[in-house]
Amino acid sequence: AQSVTQPDIHITVSEGASLELRCNYSYGATPYLFWYVQSPGQGLQLLLKYFSGDTLVQGIKGFEAEFKRSQSSFNLRKPSVHWSDAAEYFCAVAPAAGTYKYIFGTGTRLKVLA
């Protein structure tokens, strides 16, 4: 079955430290990949997406993600975290063609220490 796994439910980092949030997917073929961020009381906002091409993609707010086909992973990174990055982060996949739905991971809640 298709699935998305975010193994870390909570992550705490100090402001200024680097960040990596993990995402692994199980899919028959390379899907389209997304990272969304949900700030408290808000809807989800797209950070970045990967469809094809360069496996390192840049997003908004200084985030980047790297697609690794061999590991079925799409990890999100940021070199230096800001306090405003505290939020919940969701990885999502969608088929390149076929069924009409995203599959979301269960989310990783990021806490930033001042």
Add this chain to the structure above:
Amino acid sequence: EAQVTQNPRYLITVTGKKLTVTCSQNMNHEYMSWYRQDPGLGLRQIYYSMNVEVTDKGDVPEGYKVSRKEKRNFPLILESPSPNQTSLYFCASSTGSNTEAFFGQGTRLTVV
């Protein structure tokens, strides 16, 4: 401003009392969907619509209905709400099934 608007943002209701959560988008998107978000479960799709009058079940459709009579609107209907439908609900729209989704602000529903 491009947006997806849900109403109401907060709702407390009693078991069995029919309710509707509205969703409207102003981006002329063909694809719309409803999700519920529960702690530890992420977002699960309830229903989706590929265009006017075309809807289909997602992963957790039981207890919900939808309609798509106009392109911009996609209301979520709970005919007889139960406490297990207490959740945070999101509407989303996109140009296609695998493109960037634009989300509403969410509706926090409590059924007592």
